Amino acid sequence: MQIYLPIAEVSVNLFVLLGLGTIVGMLSGMFGVGGGFLITPLLFFLGIPPAVAVATGANQIVASSISAVLAHLKRKTVDLRMGVVLLIGGLFGSGFGVYVFNILRELGQVDLLVRLCYVLFLGIIGALMFVESLRALRSSKRGAPPKRRQHGWVHGLPFKVRFRTSGLYISAIPPLAVGFSVGILAAIMGVGGGFIMVPAMIYLLGMPTKVVIGTSLFQIIFVTAFTTLLHATTSMTVDIVLALALIVGGVIGAQFGTVIGMRMKAEQLRILLAVLVLAVCGKIALELLLRPAEIYSLSAGGF
Template sequence: MQLYLPIAEVSVNLILLLGLGTLVGMLSGMFGVGGGFLITPLLFFMGIPPAVAVATGANQIVASSVSGVMAHLKRRTVDLRMGVVLLAGGLVGSGFGVWVFNILKEQGQVDLLVRLAYVIFLGVIGGLMFIESVRALRRSKSGGGTRKKRHSHVWVHGLPFKMRFRASGLYISAIPPLMVGAAVGVLAAIMGVGGGFIMVPAMIYLLGMPTKVVIGTSLFQIIFVTAFTTLLHAVTTQTVDIILAVALIVGGVLGAQVGAVIGSKLRAEQLRILLAGLVLAVCFKLALDLFLTPEELFVIAEAG
């Protein structure tokens, strides 16, 4: 069954689209990630224009993050004060990112920017994740080993404008959280991702937050930043396809339940190495597409 997407101006197979949403939902349930860094490039492979894939993919992140943060609020594992500081930086960063996105869209370079950004980030994140997963597997086979210290004070904690974050047990400068939030906001605008794969390690190792409050606080910030980014894209670039968004959300809700069941039956090291392999495979396909000659060298469109 073919479904026409009015904003993307392409027809896609509805079953395939629901399957993609289900797949990413399964990954979310299995690995605890929003899936934005995978769903956007997978939409590229289906023929969705990168500008539409970036702007629309954020909708699914909003939906999955809302359900996740509600559960964390019940367990009181959300640092709302830290979340607000991260959110302030995120809103500024997303506004800047959409501004850059619009300039490159006018110049006709936005597709190249998005693809290059994904190749770089997926390559780095996938590579580091794969190396860490292999080391974890070796440690588990050899009976463990010494545990690294989670956090030590670094130069950023000596910066001014200090605030007390009681839920996290921290008294640090507000500048590092603002910078982390701004960086994630830029990524959300340009790449259509929630940024959790960068924010979570930054919150643990740079800000020194306890792991128990990191996920919930990250989701709290991601909800508002991705929603704001989607709104900006809808108003300024008109690249949000609501039909595509609904299909992805429906599939994602179903897949998340299945993924949670599968994930509970696998070891953490096995889950991470599977995710790393998938990330690297998508990165390789995107990089290959940048060098291969396209089937259509020129596309003729009506002016205006």
């Protein structure tokens, strides 16, 4: 069943869009990521212009994240205080990111920037997470006791705040910095930033994995909603028809993903997420290197 997307100006299969939304929603519930790192590149592959994919993909992230957070709130695995600190940084970061996005869009360089950002960030984060997860998985199989969190430079910074749900007493500066960085990525790459934030919260801030997922999703909701609003009002690249199809699938998938994620070990969740990140990175990098089907194309206004 083909439907026409008025802003993207292409026709796509409705059931394919619903399926994409469901799959990404499941990932959101399982891993604590918004799923933008996956759904935005998949929209590229369907022929959706990158500018529209980035702006519209954030709508689906909001819907699936809300669905997943409600399930985590019932299990009391959301650190609301940490989420608010991350959110403050995220809102400032997304505002700055949209400003940069619109400048590059006017210059006609936004498509290349988005794809290069995906290859760079997904490659680095995926590789680091995969290596660490393999090490943790081998240690757990050998029965080695988990290492205690070590006090590092993060714990020596000022402006300390007690995060009771996470069992932490650390400076508010690192969470603000993580939130700011994720906000920029949300605006430029159309992602919730979970693939950056989840590893940062685990390895940099020292948060327990069971709390990280719900807290990450809580911050993602508001940052991506704010980013979507900015894109809709400044660049007019949000396709409501595309967004609705993705949202319906995402809300359903998130509930199933949360149940599956609660039944898996933390090490298994991290290694699966790493494999997904590396797979998407490889696909985008391959498309950048291969000879395009259409070598020349004419466009107006840098689009």
